[in-house]
Amino acid sequence: MMMVMSFVEMRRIPSDWLQERLETVKPLKEEALEMYEVAKDKLTGEHYLHYAYLHKQIAAVGPESNGEETFHHLMPLTSDDVLGLVFGEQSYEYPENWSQSFLRNGPDGDYVWFDPSYTDQEAESEEMGVNLQEQLLRFKQSSDRSEEAVRKLLEELDRTLGKDDNGS
Template identity: 60%
Template sequence: MNTSWHAWKKVPSESIAERLETVRALQEDGHEQYEIAKDRETGEHYLHYAYLHRNFAAVGPAAGQEEVFHQLMPLDSDDVLAIMFSDAPYTYPQHWQKPFLRNGPEGAYVWFDPSYAAEEAQNEALGQELAEQLRRFKEAGQVSEDAVRKLLERLDDDNNKKS
């Protein structure tokens, strides 16, 4: 059965090894490798990123051991053509903005959605902005009920403008 990995919550490493074939190697150095790969069964294309990690934080015999991690980002036909013929950027993590498969310690690949990082950065910036406005409010020393109401209205207006 030609089932897309998009329909799976976990994709066994064996399935990836059996079905994935390299279409074109893009870049390789001592620690990283990029290639366009294709699922033999479905014809779907992926950007395959592999990187070598040495675990220097481990203690004992595991210290310095090498691990290779793999990630597969789905590509549509336009993406494949853009990478192959137009030098479209593809490096991780800057250009990996949509959900992708990444391998884990249990021998399976799982879907990972990187959009949380952008949301997290936005929330962090908003929190810092609110803290700065509250700091200025406290420094002004105007803590009457009317001043607090105006501050809250201003914060609400600012938030609505950004939404």
């Protein structure tokens, strides 16, 4: 007996496997450049939110290129998510509602997992950098270079970096 593996357990999924195993449960939205639907894996019963969009390249390169490429994203859904989407009670627009890992088509026609949380971390790091820069600028503009002023600056910097008194 062959064991069927969930896409969630795989790192890289060939696109032909997705085409064979996924079926549309409910179309949610279809426009000229984008489409949303709830899809189901026929072998595992798992549901996915499928988002596809047509990217039109302004400067198409090569004689075979028609200047268009379709991209696909598949986000795993819970039973509650499926019900919310099917009954129109849950938002699904990309990227606002895509905060968990999802599959997206990548090189060589395979699908790979993408974790969108890095953008949140990037924004937090950028904000922290601005705060550090402001603190250092205030210290630089101040004429007080006493041991107490330096200690206070270092404590402030540690708080901004989220360090405790032990340096961790």
